[in-house]
Amino acid sequence: MQLKQLANISAALAAASCAVLGQDAQAGTVLDDWQFNSAILLYNETDRVSAGEAILSARGDFGDDKYLNLGLVVDALTGASATGAVAQPGVQCFTRPSGRGSYEVASGDTPLDDTFHDTRVQLDASWEQPLAPNWRLTAGGHLSKEYDYLSMGVNSILARDFNQKNTTVSVGLSYSHDTIKPEGGIAFAYAPMLLRTDYADDDSYQAAFNATRDRADDTKDTVDMLLGLTQVINRDWLMQFNYSLSMADGYMTDPFKLVSVVNSNGEVQQNLYESRPDKRTKHSVYWQNKLHLGGTYLDASYRYMWDDWELKSHTADVKWRFPVSEQWYVEPQLRYYQQSAAEFYLPFLQQSDSLPQYASADYRIGKMSTYTLGAKFGTKLAAGNELSFRIALYQQNPEQDGADAPGVLANVDLYEKVTAVMAQVSYSF
């Protein structure tokens, strides 16, 4: 009896060890079905924001053309961000958006809030599979969290191949729900930035500050629709054409941005928190070409975007990959971007004018052109792995749009250029 039990136990152990070994062998196979991409980016603006961003993405092949895509993004930002207030010939004092603490800006300098820092973690996942011959469905979602911001979203793309897979038509839909909860709450539109020094004690300052705050948090809902057409032109030429519609509803004011109110001599009388519309509808058309030219690979795209904030933009992006040896390639990159100002963009408000319904002095929605000049160097390693390095210079050139600078504002830089350097290392395995 005991012998029989022992025999049963040893048989069970053998089966278990086989199972474990089998699983080990299987684990190796499973990992072989996964492709990983990783990248680290460092972004540094002269005297302003510095950011680091790390991405790991994984794509699992589940057979029968079924794939699972997983992504993890971690980024950290620190440094100084333009507040929207104008530079002045004298020193200016500002209160931080949280209402706690203050900072001074030197004469002639563009006001920057230098305590800006945040860390963000984003997770995303998507599943793609064929639905029927020539039909393909991708469905996914994302979750992004930073200290004062939460974004959750779902998306789906349905694609249909025609003409021996030379033509693909796709339809995509995405919905995201964002919640912002800035430190110190959300100010009323055009609430004044108060200074502690104007109050006798902390309590009276705090009571006045609290009276400028409307609510603790707010939300934004965004629905995006994408229509895509991909066409193989010939053996060396692939083309894509997209139309996108994006409708956002909710809080789109930047709770950290100010607009200066100036007198007829350009001297700041007061700084107010900005106010933007709570609806925005954006349209864009995007046209991309992939060309194989004498052993080189050209990726050229153009985007035209327009929205009901009256912001219009043109973007041209060219990447051209040249093989320089069996393993190495070099890819010069050039991007040019040009936008018109949103209709409510104003670099400052005049004291003599009544307040408009909306106003923002955020240069990012003002008239501006930017260019990016970069190069990527990559090498193929053993087992299909790839290592690449990318370096780029990003230049923003904000421009004057109509408003003449009165008095002392004529002697300060209202449209300061911003230069950034990006360095990136990527590894695929």
Next chain:
Amino acid sequence: MRITKLQGCAALVLVLSQVTACSSLGVKPWERDVLAKEEMALNAAPLDNRLDDHIYFSKEGSSGGRSFAGGGCGCN
């Protein structure tokens, strides 16, 4: 102005639909050697594009085009 844009879009779609209807466009399945290379993928460097989109989303007034434009962060 908007009608002009819509007309422009419609014209472009029409041109492209004509282009796709043309029988000389495209390749046979055995002619996909170059198109099958990863360098020829529309999204050949997905992480580069993702990082770029994030930077430009936070630094400029436009987003999307290649893919969805929607939220994601409160980037400054």
